[in-house]
Amino acid sequence: MHFRLFSLIPPSVLSFLLAWYLIPFAKADYWAVNSPTTGVEWVNGQTNLLSWTKGLLDGIDEFDVEMQRLSVAGLTYIAHNVPASMSSLNVYLQNVPAADDYYVMFVNSSHGILYASSPSFAIANTSNGSTTTPASGVPTVTISGAPNPTDLFATTFAGSSSGGTGWRAVQDSSLQIMAVLSAMAMCVLGGVLTVL
Template sequence: MRLLNLLPIPLVATVASAYFEITSPSENAQWRNGGVNVISWEKGTLDGIDSFDIEMTRLSEDGLTYIASTVPAEKASPSSLNVYLENIPAADDYFLLFLNATHGIMYTTSPRFTILNSSATSTSGSTPTPDRAVATVTISGTPNPTQGFVTTFAAASSALPNLEWRALVGIGAVLVAGLGGAVCVLV
């Protein structure tokens, strides 16, 4: 008998929904200044994450580069983003952070990757192919935590109906509880 058949339903849903992984850049990937590089990810479906923010940081330097805010995380939306690099300091200790910057919730981090100067020769031998179906964000210069996100996507359209539905359920529950309390007092 499989283990999943023995687990209670809520636990199975929790295990299945806790999946969020950055698939590109992969470990030891080399991005190039003056070129388009691809960020891609895979994520679970029942995690309640409608959108997330993308930041880039270095291990040996202070500072963040804010790449994109409210990136759609729905299954129907593309799960990649093109990033054009312009004058980013070359180094081998970069990481991407997927998080909710407003609430300080970290979802996942990428493996360590390298950014090369535009004239450097890649030792990985492969050049990332941009995804023509998704947006391209241009980032440039050194990390600047006082600068905002380079791109902000529109709020996920499916998040609003879910919020309205949840609000109606909450209001209904309060009304039922109030009426139940009133009946108990009158009886």
């Protein structure tokens, strides 16, 4: 008898109600790398700006910043445990090999989660094109030498009091899995109600 009640409700109304039910499980990720961008070059012997904009309610309390070249294996570890409240860093370069295939990654290095990455950009020994202006009142991190995955992070910020982002990232992915499974279950239920 109660199944017939659902068949009296138009499918569009049922779809709307089910979507409304799943809204708390939805998570919108937003992370834009403002600098460096394509066409910008960082210069050895100068302070260069790294800036980004990230979502406020994405559940990421802290993250790591790494730099990599596309054509050469190896990472340069820039900053560890960067607080989510920060939106820029100044990066001073010393003797970093000049090339045009670098990019910066924002990651959770504990779990190997990539949040965002910049477009490829160039590092030069002298300024040949568009460079960045460092930000005032922002920490400066010094990077020297070629990418080396055995080096430590150039700087480490104090960890958050929430115990880090590792467990939080696992919780967030569990919520996403639950949301997808709930949506699938609602689709099956809708199909069954349509047939009845």
